[in-house]
Amino acid sequence: MTLIVPFKQVDVFTEKPFKGNPVAVINFLSIDESEVTQNELQAIANWTNLSETTFLFKPSDNKYDYKLRIFSPRNEMPFAGHPTIGSCKAFLEFTKNTTATSIVQECGAGAIPLTIKEGLISFKAPIADYEGISSDVIAGYEQAIGLKFVAAPALLHTGPEWIVALVDDAETCLNANPNFTMLADQTNQNKHVGIILAGPKKNASIRNSYEMRAFAPVINVNEDPVCGSGSVALARYLQELYNFEESTSITISQGGRLQRDGHIVASIIQEGDGNTSYHVAGHAITVIDGNIAL
């Protein structure tokens, strides 16, 4: 029997079609999770050829709004950034919910709180841990990227294990031409997913506006168009570097070299209890809307 369910392909971190990062979202809200197998979900994600395909299920508990399962073409992931924003957008449209201001997503990384404000969807990062790296590893990355970094890069645990490195300015970042073979070797040796390269924009009054690029050749993504977890990693790195005492928002542009034009707001929130949390916000628009036959 062919099962036909609602489908959307949502463009994330943009208000203009084809300028952001797409995610395929399949609506399984009206079927039981036990009706589909891991292999079936993986086969769909393998076929869409997008960096992520997600599946909306009924949540396991009514403290969540929905359960999300996130797949790359090769494996299931506990969490991912742009798919979370795109899937929340699709959930609101599928359920014709035009008034929600907060949503809780159940996923492999636990409960992810989301807020919706004037069309901007924001999630709280489940993890953002900082770790220094050795000068040998830094030298390897400088060689692979072909540029000198302006501060010591670090390893950021955000779900994916991103190296974050800063270069002089936005233009230097946009002009970088990494050696992908060398970069794949370097990330593979160190069990990192890839590198987030960022450069401050010239007219930014303070250190709060960046051009960013995300390179992950080891998982077959030479360059990711617009990257949610990479934005968490950059914000956490900047907090370590500059020790912002107040809550701060970082605006990030990404995707120029791939004919995209992504816009991300990464917020560092000083919680008052001494803790700091990291939030990523962006717009999302549904580009393809219909059904999928399984």
Place this chain on the structure above:
Amino acid sequence: MTLIVPFKQVDVFTEKPFKGNPVAVINFLSIDESEVTQNELQAIANWTNLSETTFLFKPSDNKYDYKLRIFSPRNEMPFAGHPTIGSCKAFLEFTKNTTATSIVQECGAGAIPLTIKEGLISFKAPIADYEGISSDVIAGYEQAIGLKFVAAPALLHTGPEWIVALVDDAETCLNANPNFTMLADQTNQNKHVGIILAGPKKNASIRNSYEMRAFAPVINVNEDPVCGSGSVALARYLQELYNFEESTSITISQGGRLQRDGHIVASIIQEGDGNTSYHVAGHAITVIDGNIAL
């Protein structure tokens, strides 16, 4: 203004969803081609992330049924095999035509005749030219693939410039693990798109049943799941090798290493006038059906 038009994502060379090679098909039959720019079409194809995205337009002359424009994520192509079969399937569904047995597609490579018989869609290849290659080049490909070839490989001009090489049997073909860096260098140096590797199935009564794989790392496709132009190339190569005097059909399986299960029939037709033509046939099913907002 947002333009919303019908959209289908069709799975080609399979009757089971997610087992073939997908193509995104956008229905512009009711708008004028001048209403959309080259850059807009390219941006859509860049965003779907599929090997090909196609656009159906009204034909320039009523001797054609439709005009097809075919884009990879990077450029427009005069012709491509699986997108032609998938787009014909979508055209028939868009126009609710359930009775057609022949269709003529207008595209960059000219008029492509298609036939439809019991759900099997077949196109006549616009080009299938054979050219020998030097022993140095052969040695380079043997090193990159890591196997000895069982006959001299050749260069096949089928739109894409494919090298075709045979190995001992289907199992050897399925187990091949090319060195993609070496293969990209080799194809780049020689201006080839990639290599079609094929091995005969053990129980095939004559030389008419093959396992096939298509590698094109130089255009960022390490392995293509199921390949139409590669099937034309293999059929033309086999005609040169075995000099079939009668019309012959070659059945090809492809995609096993990528969790696909594609089935292709490549036919060598002796036209009677001394000419030989090459035809590729496969099933196609619409998996995603809806609209796209531009």
